[in-house]
Amino acid sequence: MMEPVIRIENIGKKYIISHQTKERNTALREVITNKAKSLVARPQHFREQPKHEDFWALKDVSFEVNKGERIGIIGRNGAGKSTLLKILSRITEPTTGRIIINGSIASLLEVGTGFHPELTGRENIYLNGSILGMNKREIDSKFDEIVSFSEIEKFLDTPVKRYSSGMYVRLAFAVAAHLEPDILIIDEVLAVGDMAFQKKCLGKMEEVSGEGRTVLFVSHNLTAIRTICQRAILLEKGKITHAGNVENVLPHYFGVNYALKEKGFEVHARPLAPSGEWEPGTDVEITVSWEKHKYAPGWHCDLACYTLEGSKIFALESHRFNDFDSSNPECNAVKFTVKNSRFNSNDLRVDIGVKRSPSESYFMLLENCIVLSPGNRNMPSYRRDDVIIVPEATCQAITL
Known part of the structure; x- marks a missing residue:
């Protein structure tokens, strides 16, 4: 039996949310008045304490992904999709459960992550290749493909902090897709690009999967999910409600009476x-x-x-x-x-x-x-x- 490249077992992610018990002071007069009152404050045990709430962004999430699969992760805003990808990308740790990953990961999440803003596009290509464990010769062999795909040759030696969001996404996707990670994780960030480049990216994701690499794709573009993915996972309030064939899962995304x-x-x-x-x-x-x-x-x-x-x-x-x-x-x-x-x-x-x-x-x-x-x-x-x-x-x- 094939060993899965990703195994997620009962992971959960908890955040602590603080709630203010009264509105913030907005006027200087109120700040001074309340500061004076606090000098004659009641004992500590009588003071109002801020209220806290446990918020589970993910709860008891489990699934496996095999080598070469293209998995679409869908759900409404706040369902836990981005939190799941951040955990898989090792940006944040889960509160409960465990994840087993066999292979290298390249992630394209929010615009602005993954690149050093002070470095040029050229320097960031080599930096990302090094992080993935590639040597200079291996990066050199992919360099021209990355530049050609991103279509930003003219700005290659410009610091990426001066790039537009579209230019940034072009280079970030080209780097993530061409440096041959075992697992490619793409969030909704592709929506920043123009329609022609989005189609180009979707075609590249299919190609990457055909080479035996795994793709996890989060998108609200259900046509893209249909086109690219073999399986889909529907998240709802931090839990998996449906998983399986894309055509079987998508109808549940449009559930009548939802909320x-x-x-x-x-x-x-x-x-x-x-x-x-x-x-x-x-x-x-x-x-x-x-x-x-x-x-x-x-x-x-x-x-x-x-x-x-x-x-x-x-x-x-x-x-x-x-x-x-x-x-x-x-x-x-x-x-x-x-x-x-x-x-x-x-x-x-x-x-x-x-x-x-x-x-x-x-x-x-x-x-x-x-x-x-x-x-x-x-x-x-x-x-x-x-x-x-x-x-x-x-x-x-x-x-x-």
Whole structure:
């Protein structure tokens, strides 16, 4: 049986969060006044102590990665993805559990990590090669490939602190991918680069994996995850909720009722075709409901639809519909109906925002809460390069 290159056993990462018991003093007068009061302070045991809270960024995470595998790690912001990669990259230590790694690791995490800002691009290439255990001759043999891939020949002898974020990412990825580490770890940092360079990087990751090296890739670009990765791991609140084949895991990323249910809200979407299936031109109904006895009526809802690559197709706002009125005490839902939904994307994601009035901030914003999977890829899209066309739609405040 093949020995895994990465074995993670029940790791957890705990942080201590401090909570202030009162607001900070912002005026000089208050600072002086409170300082004077403290001279006649109560005994120490009567003073208010700051409150602390244990926060587990990761909890009981276990999985194995075999040589040559391409693993996608997905999850919403704050799920623990970056913490996991930092532990794997040995930037931070786990609080519990253990990790066994067989081989060298090159990581591309946040912009600004991994390079010495005072050194030039050329010097940083050799520095990183040395850290990976390569000698000068080995680095020399890869040098021209790195420079050519990064496309920054002109600035090679400039200190990297003067690079733009895009230039930095170009060089950092080229170094990480070409210096032949056994394990390549890539965070969402690639989003900084332009579209052409992102495609170039994705192709390189496939090539690296074909050479028997392992790739761990974190991204919110689910099209890239689909293209590159064989397996996916879904993190939710620091725990693995689903793992396995990419196509089996991705639908769980778009779980209906995710988080909304915790606050007494629910989101549902369904096609209105007689068959109950997604069909070309099907009307799509999206309903946001809330617990009648928990919240007063009067909610407003916004809806935005995107491709998985992040291109906005359309947005709908309840307050812009003339006949919308959610003030009825019996009202506990907002229903959007998109007419004749001629989408041509494979999958579309929907974001929902809920607020008390059109001018207020969102009481709750749920990204990627549902996914629409149209059946016909050849129907015309609402989106053109020069304009976003709002589809025919209705919005009603209803009682469920």
